[in-house]
Amino acid sequence: MRILIAIDKFKGSIPASVAAQAIASAMNQTLPEAACDLCPIADGGEGTAEAVVAALNGEWCEAATFDAQNRPVTASYGLARETGGLEAIMEMSTASGLAMVSDLPLNPATASTHGTGLMLQDAMARGVQRIVIGIGGSATNDGGIGMAAALGFRFLDASGAPLEAIIANMNLLARIEPPEGEFPEILVACDVNNPLLGLHGCTQVYGKQKGVADFEFFESRLLHLADIAKRDLGVDHRDVPGAGAAGGLGFGLMAFCGAKLTSGFDLIADLVHLRERIAAADLVITGEGRLDAQTLHGKGPMGVADLARELGKPIAAFAGAIEAEDQLRTRFDFLCAIKPKEMPLAEAMRRGPELLMEAVIAQSPAIRDLLTRPTDRAQ
Template identity: 85%
Template sequence: MRILIAIDKFKGSIPATTAAQAIASALNQVLPEADCDLCPIADGGEGTAEAVVTALHGEWCQAATSDAQKRPVTASYGLVRTAAGHLEAVMEMSAASGLAMVSDLPLDPAAATTCGTGLMLQDAISRGAQRIVIGIGGSATNDAGIGMAATLGFRFLDASGAPLEPVIASLDRLAAIEPPQTSFPEILVACDVNNPLLGPHGCTRVYGPQKGVADFEFFESRLQHLASVASRDLGVDHRDVPGAGAAGGLGFGLMTFCKARLTSGFDLIADLVHLRERIAAADLIITGEGRLDAQTLHGKGPMGVAEMARELGKPIAAFAGAIEAEEQLRTRFDLLCAIKPREMPLTEAMQRGPELLTTAVLDQSHALLRLLTTP
């Protein structure tokens, strides 16, 4: 019997890879003949690189880069070799330009830069990556990717032709954008938000406050000017494309400067790890994440797994820290199990996540076996 473990992270408690390993370990105790296929999943945010590297048996690379406030850091990203022999890099912008990395400093969005993300991209290109997949959640920046672009060779010039510092505060003096005489590999952006660059639903007003943005007009006017100059000098205008406002406008920057393509995070990762083929080859699918609730029904990772399993006629079980909207979810899953005991405080449950997950799988072993043996 073959069991596919396609599980997302339990945010703040269990990384997706650790969750998959805990489930496999428990299954091996009660179903030693089971062949467990570990396929952690992600939606393009935190954990994306780890999920893909684990699922495809890739390798980790270290890149010397900098955080959003230009302090030297080392960022990890994955390299995987495709069946066709192509080298692909899988990374998260938050590994270099994430908000959590600068939480020890006062928020300074006018100086925050994506130059570190550019250095990580540059490192992957130098290693021969023929395609780069990048998740862009959790950013500390609101610079529309100009820091990244400058690192990759773009020049932002004032009216006299002098180079500007590639930060948002300089963009009111932007007169021209000069692209480098180089090309970039294919870049796919895992993005599950639909915000445009500008306006009431844009990056500044929706996501800016959590990064310290208070003067909306200061940022909006500069990003508007950047988009206009880019349209004139680069011949593209992505300001209104859904997802352009993701990660402080990095979605816009990747499309504008690197000709990147934005796509659904879950769909992209599912394609990368050959999820449909692995579901088709399995006798039982196990998925889950930290919380299953009404939002799960609207395209989150476990729901995507469940829909594929249903299409292919495979039984599917889900484990989660907590489960709400259980009546609705039971129409999509054959087995639902919350791993947190009702009386246990949440903080304790999060600390004991792997242990609780293992116990829950062992407790549900008979139910899982029924799913495996029921025609």
Template identity: 40%
Template sequence: MSTTGNSAPDDRPVRVVIAPDKFRGSLTATEAAEAMAAGVRDAFAPVEVLVDLVPIADGGEGTLEALLVSGATAVPVRVTGPLGDPVEAAIAVRGDTAYVESAQACGLTLVPRPGPGTATRASTLGVGELIRAAVGTGARTVVVGLGGSATTDGGAGMASALGWVPVDADGRPVPPGGRALAAVAGLTRPAAADRSGLDGVRVLAACDVTAPLVGPAGAAAVFGPQKGADPAAVAVLDDALRTWARVLAGVFGRDVSDVPGAGAAGGLAAGLLAVCDAELVSGADLLLDLVGLPTAVATADLVLTGEGSLDRQTVTGKGPKAVADLARAAGVPVVAVAGRADLHDPDVCAAFDLVGDLVSAFPGRNTMHHTATLLRQRTRDLVRGLVPAGR
């Protein structure tokens, strides 16, 4: 493979855009971009290279970081964590738009020892508190990034924070968490009739999964085990979410149980659709636009992307695939570097012009403990042959 697209003439530097997502458990997206940039400079030396770092996210963890790097302002907020403890979070604000990363309030990283007990009682209350704080900044649009949650409560906690409190048949508030939704019979209305100040505020739910709220492909069945739910807990949660969906339909007149994407973040998307009249949008596409990646790619000679694991899930909507699509549309070669890549999956390999990973390149090495160093080396080796001819 050789660099094509915007091939650099001899009188200007080579322009390389580096836009990775996080390497979960080892590097943030920014740290990954910096390691890859070092590898690019190693490979191209002594050719001058201009590197544009554009760390990305797909709506889940790392979304806020990517937005702040691109120029948004952070507003610190203390909210309720998934198990009821206070946690420090932040909102990113740019113009009249505020961005909420739900994982900051209900993320799995906030649960030290996930198990069936935590999976069934974790709550999205803090996400609702973040939305209220976002509206309090004067924002007219609130983007809620979904992903990486510890919760499977269908957004019931979020609804409670906005004044729509789930209650049982006797009118008593039900406890937090998905398990308790089995007893929910209705919702109290907010004291104000304007959905806690949300009237006139556009809410976007940014995600890249197509799971419905319930059923064998739903929130509990697909994502519950990742959050510590055993088969019994998955069954309890799925039944409880069905009850919750019926209540939402009765109150808001909208059945969200089978909406593609409603199962994102443990059904938080479903709650946003019903309670906030939210619009579901692609997290990857939205974030790439917000961080200015299309503009950066348009003048690039080479694009690099990657994440911790490149697999079938990546090519069905994750950030690196969206980066590759942008690069392909602009006629710019795109290279993917991952911690681990399914190099035997033809769709994974076809999504990029060149794919490499750390696990296969460094067998026997602890790639989780030396990720930055190995990522730099692997990037250098992959792009070394891509220096434009005559440079």
């Protein structure tokens, strides 16, 4: 009997790898005859690198870089050897994330993705053939110009003088000069489909949480950047779904580095060979911190559930809290919220791994029942 544990993080409480191990430990106690396959997952946001590095048995390395407000930091990212060669797996939030500058007043006019560019540069210096980067959780709204400057792009004014690569200066941009050389393949794990500009673009949708007050200030500069990039680089990605991710870093990675944007979950599922591992399992267990109506629209656990049902495998889910249970039960065979109703949220988050193990042990009869049911679940 084989149980695949393909679980996402419980945000703020349990990393995906720890959640998978907690479930496996509980299964070893209650169903010792079961072999557990641990497969942490993510959908492109926080926890992406950890999930992929764990699944690929990679290793961690460090890069000296800067946060979004130009303070020195050390960022970690993963390296793994795949059939195509050496791969780097990273998250922009480890260098340019909003949480890293939460101790400062928000200043989106100077917030920069420069630190993310230095992390990319560090990976390239190690000779990677491919970079996978998750771009959730950004503090920036700079269209990726800080990242591009770190990689050697020059942003010049009408006199030919270099401009500091911050969005506040982009109204003065007259020319973009690319560096010599080529970039490795870059795959961007993205879980939003916003374009760069307009009502559904990065400034209007996500700018407020980063401190944007004057929306026209940013919108006009990003529009001008896109126009100059179209003229000087011969590419126009402003309307590509996902271009507005991470304050336009999606646009920047495509325009400056030739990156490809893809669904975070689909990319990670491919990297960790999720379909093959589900096909080999008798039961699949997934989950994350919260399951609700949004789960039905492309979140990691929903992707796992869809694959499991397609392959005729029973699917169980554990979460800190569950809403829209009636809707979710049409897609999952079993649901369990691990937080006791009377327990304060802060305590539940602090005791996350313990509560997860207790819930799995308590629900082991239901899990065993799933293993013995007929498996005609394919849709």
